[in-house]
Amino acid sequence: RRWSWGKFAATIRDFWIRILVWLDTFNTVEEAAKVYDSAAIQLRGSGATTNFFHPQLQPPRRETF
Known part of the structure; x- marks a missing residue:
């Protein structure tokens, strides 16, 4: 989310x-999204x-012959 002063906030909800x-x-x-991704993982x-x-x-790919 973008704040009125131009910065982007990153938050995540911990459902547990x-x-x-x-x-x-x-x-x-982009910076906010990368930090969010790291926290989500x-x-x-x-x-x-x-x-x-x-x-x-x-997921790892299975080899097919």
């Missing part, structure tokens, strides 16, 4: 303990919904 976690404010939306693991593609979250 029912709180909103303040991550920080950033100069760009830490909180929710490989099932996290992220803003950017993260190859480590993809």
Whole structure:
């Protein structure tokens, strides 16, 4: 979310303990999104919904012959 003074805030909701976690404010939306992604992966693991593609979250491919 963008604040009136131009910075972008990053927050994430922790559903297990029912709180909103303040991550920080950033100069760009991309910075805020990257920090959100990192927090989402830490909180929710490989099932996290992220803003950017993260190859480590993809299931391994099976070889077919």
